[in-house]
Amino acid sequence: SNVNETAAGEFLDMYNTEAQRVFSANAAVSWAFNTNITDENRQKSIQSDLQTDLWRQNMSHQAAVFNTSGFDPDMQRQFYKIKDIGTAALEDVAKLEELNSVLAQMSTIYSTARVCLTKTDCLPLDPDITREFEKSRNEERLRRLWVGWRDESGKKMRQLYTQFVDLSNEAVKTLGYADTGDYWRSKYETETFEQDVASLFEELKPFYTELHAFVRRRLKAQYGDSVFPASGHIPAHLLGNMWAQQWNSVQNLLMPYPDQPILDVTAEMVKQEYTAERIFHVADDFFASLGLTPMPQEFWNGSMLEKPQDGREVVCHASAWDFYNGIDFRVKQCTEVTMEHFSTAHHEMGHIEYFLQYKHQPVVYRGGANAGFHEAVGDVISLSVETPKHLHDIGLLPTLVENNEADTNFLMAMALQKIAFLPFGYLIDQWRWSVFRGQTHPSDYNKAWWKLRCELQGVSPPVARTEDDFDPGAKFHIPNNTPYIRYFVSFVLQFQFHKALCDAAGHTGPLHTCDIFNSTEAGTKLGEMLSMGSSKVWTEPFQALTNQTRMSAQPLMDYFQPLMTFLQKENGQDKGWQPDCPNLDPIS
Ligand SMILES: O=C(CCC(O)(O)[C@H](Cc1ccccc1)NC(=O)c1ccccc1)N[C@@H](Cc1c[nH]c2ccccc12)C(=O)O
Ligand SMILES: [Zn+2]
Numbered sequence: 001s002n003v004n005e006t007a008a009g010e011f012l013d014m015y016n017t018e019a020q021r022v023f024s025a026n027a028a029v030s031w032a033f034n035t036n037i038t039d040e041n042r043q044k045s046i047q048s049d050l051q052t053d054l055w056r057q058n059m060s061h062q063a064a065v066f067n068t069s070g071f072d073p074d075m076q077r078q079f080y081k082i083k084d085i086g087t088a089a090l091e092d093v094a095k096l097e098e099l100n101s102v103l104a105q106m107s108t109i110y111s112t113a114r115v116c117l118t119k120t121d122c123l124p125l126d127p128d129i130t131r132e133f134e135k136s137r138n139e140e141r142l143r144r145l146w147v148g149w150r151d152e153s154g155k156k157m158r159q160l161y162t163q164f165v166d167l168s169n170e171a172v173k174t175l176g177y178a179d180t181g182d183y184w185r186s187k188y189e190t191e192t193f194e195q196d197v198a199s200l201f202e203e204l205k206p207f208y209t210e211l212h213a214f215v216r217r218r219l220k221a222q223y224g225d226s227v228f229p230a231s232g233h234i235p236a237h238l239l240g241n242m243w244a245q246q247w248n249s250v251q252n253l254l255m256p257y258p259d260q261p262i263l264d265v266t267a268e269m270v271k272q273e274y275t276a277e278r279i280f281h282v283a284d285d286f287f288a289s290l291g292l293t294p295m296p297q298e299f300w301n302g303s304m305l306e307k308p309q310d311g312r313e314v315v316c317h318a319s320a321w322d323f324y325n326g327i328d329f330r331v332k333q334c335t336e337v338t339m340e341h342f343s344t345a346h347h348e349m350g351h352i353e354y355f356l357q358y359k360h361q362p363v364v365y366r367g368g369a370n371a372g373f374h375e376a377v378g379d380v381i382s383l384s385v386e387t388p389k390h391l392h393d394i395g396l397l398p399t400l401v402e403n404n405e406a407d408t409n410f411l412m413a414m415a416l417q418k419i420a421f422l423p424f425g426y427l428i429d430q431w432r433w434s435v436f437r438g439q440t441h442p443s444d445y446n447k448a449w450w451k452l453r454c455e456l457q458g459v460s461p462p463v464a465r466t467e468d469d470f471d472p473g474a475k476f477h478i479p480n481n482t483p484y485i486r487y488f489v490s491f492v493l494q495f496q497f498h499k500a501l502c503d504a505a506g507h508t509g510p511l512h513t514c515d516i517f518n519s520t521e522a523g524t525k526l527g528e529m530l531s532m533g534s535s536k537v538w539t540e541p542f543q544a545l546t547n548q549t550r551m552s553a554q555p556l557m558d559y560f561q562p563l564m565t566f567l568q569k570e571n572g573q574d575k576g577w578q579p580d581c582p583n584l585d586p587i588s
Contacts, residue, residue: 004066004067004070005070005071005075007066008066008068008071008075008079009075011062011063011066012075012078012079012362015059015063015082015363015364016362016363016364018055018059019059019324019363019364020324020325020326020363022052022055023052023323023324023363024323024324024325024328025048026048026049026051026052027321027322027323027324027328028323029044029045029048030045030048030049031321031323031330031332032044032045033045033104034314034315034319034332035304035308035312035314035315035332036312036313036314037108037111037112037312037313037314037315038313042104042108045104046097046100046101046104049100049104050093050096050097050100052088053085053087053088053090053096053100054088054093054096056085056088057085057088057089057091059082060082060083060085060088060089063079063082063083064083066079074535077535078362078364078365081364081365081534082364084175085175086171086172086175086183087099087167087168087171087172087180088171089171089172089174089175090167090170090171090174091174095167095170095171096171098163098167099164099167099168099171102160102163102164102167103164103479103480103481105157105160106157106160106161106164106473106479106480106481107315107479107480109153109156109157109160109479110153110157110473110476110479110480111313111314111315111316111317112313113125113149113152113153113156114152115129115145115148115149115151115152116148117144117145117148123145124316125149125242125316126307126316126317126334126336127307127334127336129145129149129242130242130336131336132145133145133237133240133241133242133249134240134249134338134340137222137223139223139227139237139238142237142238142462143237143462143463145237146236146237146242146462147462147463149242149474150469150471150474151469153473153474153479154469154470154471154472154473154474154478155468155469155470155473156473157470157473157479158442158445158470158473161445161470161472161473161478161479162442164481165180165435165436168180168436168481169436178437179436179437179438180436181429181432181433181436181437182436182437184429184433184483184485185433187370187371188370188371188372188489188538189370189537189538190538194433196550196551197426197485197488197489200488200492200551200553201422201423201426201456201488203553203557204419204422204553204556204557205423207419207422207557207560207564208419208420208422208423209458209575209576210564210567210568210571210575211415211416211419211420211567212234212458212575212577213567213571213574213575213576214254214567214570214571215234215239215247215250215254215416215420216228216232216234217571217574218253218254219234219238219239219250219253222253223238229460229582229584230582231454231460231577231578231580231581231582232458232576232577232578233454233458233459233460233577233578233581233582234458234459234460235459235460235461235462236453236459236460236461236462237462238250239420239459242474243424243474243475244424244457244459245420245421245424245425246416246417246420246421247416247417247420248264248339248340248413248416248417248420249340250416251263251264251412251413251416252264254412254416255409255412255413256405256408256409256412256566256570257405257406257408257409260401260405260406260409261397261398261399261400261401261406263388263391263397263409263410263413264339264413265339265342265391265396265397266337266338266339266340268396268397268398269337269338269339269342269396270337272395272396274337275337276305276306276333276335276337276341277300277305279335279337279341279342279345280295280303280305280331280335280345280349282342282394283345283346283349283378283381283385284349286346286381286384286385286517287349287353287381289517289518289519289523290516290517290518290519290520290522290523290526290527291520291523291524291527292353292356292357292523292526292527293353293356293357295329295349295352296327296329296356298327298328298329298330299329299330299331299352302328302330303330303331303332304330304331304332304333305331305333305335306333306334306335307334307335314332314334315332316333316334317476317480318331318332318333318334318344318347318348319331319332319333319348320348320349320351320352320355322355322359322366324363324366326359326360329352329355329356330352331345331348331349331351331352333345333348343382343386343417346378346379346381346382346385347375347378347379347382348378349378349381350374350376350377350378350379350380350381351374351377351378353377353378353530354368354373354374354377354530354533357527357530357531357533358530358531358532358533360531361531361532361533361535362535364534365532365533365534365535366533366534367533367534368533368534368538369529369532369533369534369536369537369538369540369541369542370486370489370534370538371483371486371489372485372486372487372488372489372490372492372493373490373493373529373538373541374486374490375486375487375489375490376489376490376493376494376497377526377530379490379491379494380494380497380498380501380526383494383495383498383514384498384514384515384516384517385515385517386413386414387410387512387513387514387515388400388401388402388406388410389402389513389515390515390517393517407512407562408562408563408566410512411512411560411562411563412563414512414559414560415560415563418491418556418560419560421487421491422488422491423456423457423458424457425484425485425487425488425491426456426485426488427452427453427456427457428472428475428477428478428484428485429483429484429485430452430456431448431449431452431472432472432478432483432484434448435448443467444467445467445470445472446465446466446467446469446470446471446472447467449471449472450465450471450581451580451581453581454577454579454580454581454582455579455580458577460581460582460584461581461584463584464584464585489551491556492551492552492553492556493542493551495511495555495556495559496546496548496551496552496555497526497545497546498511498514498555498559499511499546499555499558500525500545500546500547501516501519501522501525501526501545502514502516502522504516504519504521504522504524504525505519505521505522506519506521510559510562511555511558511559512559512560512562525544525545526545528544528545529541529542529544529545
C-alpha cells in the first residue's frame with residue numbers, strides 16, 4: 001500500500017542521514033586507535049564499535065516492522081541490507097562487548113609484535129623484518145625470523161581466536177546463517193560461489209605447478225639441495241615473503257634471462273629519491289589520466305602515508321578508509337620506497353577511487369559490487385603501470401628492451417606476484433570456513449592449516465610445527481577478521497576487467513603489453529561500473545563492463561600463456577610435490 005511505501009521511504013531517508021553520522025563518528029574513533037595504539041584508544045574503539053553495533057541492531061528491528069513484499073526492488077534491496085547486520089546481531093550486550101574486545105586484543109597483539117634477535121635488538125614486522133625477507137639470503141637468519149614472528153604473533157592469540165569463533169557463530173546464527181563462513185559467502189549473492197572458486201582454483205593449478213617447479217629448481221641452486229625436503233615442497237622462509245604469498249622479492253634469482261634489464265624498479269626509485277608522497281601522486285596521476293576523480297585535498301591532509309617516527313604504535317598493514325561523510329577519504333600505509341609499496345599504493349588508491357565513485361549512493365550501497373571488485377580496482381591499474389613500457393614512460397626503467405627474452409622476464413615478474421599468490425589467496429578461507437563450520441577443532445587448528453599449505457601451496461614449514469603454535473594468526477587478516485577469498489576472486493576478476501578496459505582503450509596485440517593510461521574511454525567504462533557500488537547484484541555491473549556473466553580464468557591464462565609455454569619446456573616432468581607435509585624434527 002502506498003501509505004506503507006511512503007513511511008518506508010521516510011524511514012530510508014532517516015536511516016541514510018543517521019548512518020552517515022554514526023558511521024563517520026565510529027570511523028574517526030577507529031582511525032585514532034589504528035594510528036595510535038594505546039589502552040585508552042583501544043577502549044574508546046571497543047565502546048564505539050559496541051554503540052555502532054547496537055545502533056545497527058535497533059535500525060534492523062525498526063526495518064523489520066515494514067512488510068516490504070509490495071515494494072519496488074530497489075527499496076527491497078535497501079531494507080535487506082539494513083537488516084543484514086552480521087555479528088552486530090548478537091543480542092547479549094556483554095557478549096557483543098566481549099566480541100569487540102577480543103578482536104581489538106588480537107589486532108593489538110599482531111600490530112605491536114616484535115622479534116628480539118638479541119636482548120636489545122627487537123624488530124617490528126614493518127619495515128624491519130619485511131626488509132630482511134626481501135633482502136637477506138641467509139637461510140638461518142630467515143628461519144629465526146620466520147619462527148620468531150609466529151611466536152610473537154599467532155602463538156599469543158590462539159585462545160582469543162577460539163573465543164572469537166564461538167561468539168561470531170552465535171551472532172550470525174540469530175540471523176539464520178549456519179555459521180560465519182555461510183554469512184561471509186552470502187555476500188557474493190551467488191548460490192554456487194563455493195564451487196565456483198573451487199573450480200577456478202582447479203583450472204589454475206597446472207599454471208601454479210609449473211611456476212613452483214621452476215622456482216624450486218632456482219632456489220635449490222641458490223641454497224643447496226640439503227635445505228629442501230625430498231617431498232618436493234619449497235621451505236616457506238625462502239620465497240622473499242613472510243607468508244610465501246608473493247615471490248617477487250626473489251625475482252633477481254628467478255629471471256629466465258638474467259642479462260636483461262632489472263624489472264624491479266626499487267633501486268631506481270631510491271636513486272631518484274622518491275618519497276611516499278610522490279608514490280601516491282604517481283598513482284593519482286594515473287586515475288586522473290582516465291578521467292576518474294583525483295584524490296581530494298582532504299585525502300592529502302588526512303592520510304597517514306608513512307610510519308610515524310615519534311614512537312607511536314600504529315597498525316602498519318595498509319588500508320583505505322571511507323569516513324561515510326562524502327568528504328573524508330584516507331589511506332593508512334607505512335610506505336617504504338620499494339616496488340612492492342608502489343604496487344600497494346595503487347591497490348589502496350583503487351579502494352579510495354571506488355569510495356569517490358559511489359559516494360552519492362545511499363550508505364547501504366557504499367560498498368563493492370562484491371568484495372572482489374573492491375580488491376581488484378587498484379590492481380587493474382597496476383597491470384598497466386607495471387608494464388615495462390609504462391615504467392619507462394614515467395622514468396623508472398631507463399633502458400626499455402622489447403624482445404622475446406625481455407617479454408619472458410616481464411611475464412615471470414608478473415607471475416611471481418599473480419600466479420604465486422593463487423593457492424594462498426584460496427587456502428586462507430578454506431581453513432577459516434572449515435573452522436567456522438566445525439570441521440576443524442581448536443585441537444587441530446595448526447594441523448589443518450599446514451595440510452592446506454603443504455597440499456595446495458607446495459610450501460613446508462622450515463621447522464616442525466605443533467598445536468602450541470597458531471600459524472594462521474601470523475597473517476594480518478586472521479586476527480583482523482578480514483575475509484580473504486576476496487583477493488582470490490580479485491586476482492581472477494582483474495584480468496577480465498583488464499581485458500575489457502584494454503578493448504575499450506582500443507589496444508591491439510597481447511594482453512600483457514596493454515597500458516590504458518590516458519584512455520578516457522576505458523576510464524568512463526570503469527567509472528560507470530564503480531559508481532553503482534553495491535546497488536545491484538554484482539553480475540549486472542560485471543556484464544556492463546565485460547559482457548561476461550561469470551568469473552573466468554581465461555583472460556588470466558591468456559595473459560600468461562607465453563610464460564607457461566616457456567615453463568613447460570624448462571620443467572618437463574620435473575614438477576609437483578607430495579601432498580603431505582615433510583616430517584621435520586622439532587627445533588633443536
Ligand atoms: O591486505 C592487502 C592490502 C590491504 C587492503 O587494502 O586489502 C585492506 C585490508 C583491510 C581490511 C579491513 C581492515 C583493515 C585492512 N582493505 C581495505 O583497506 C579495504 C577498504 C575498503 C573496502 C575494502 C577493503 N593485500 C593482500 C594481498 C594483495 C592483494 N593485492 C595486492 C597487491 C599488492 C600487494 C598485495 C596485494 C595482503 O597483503 O595479503
Ligand atoms: Zn585491498
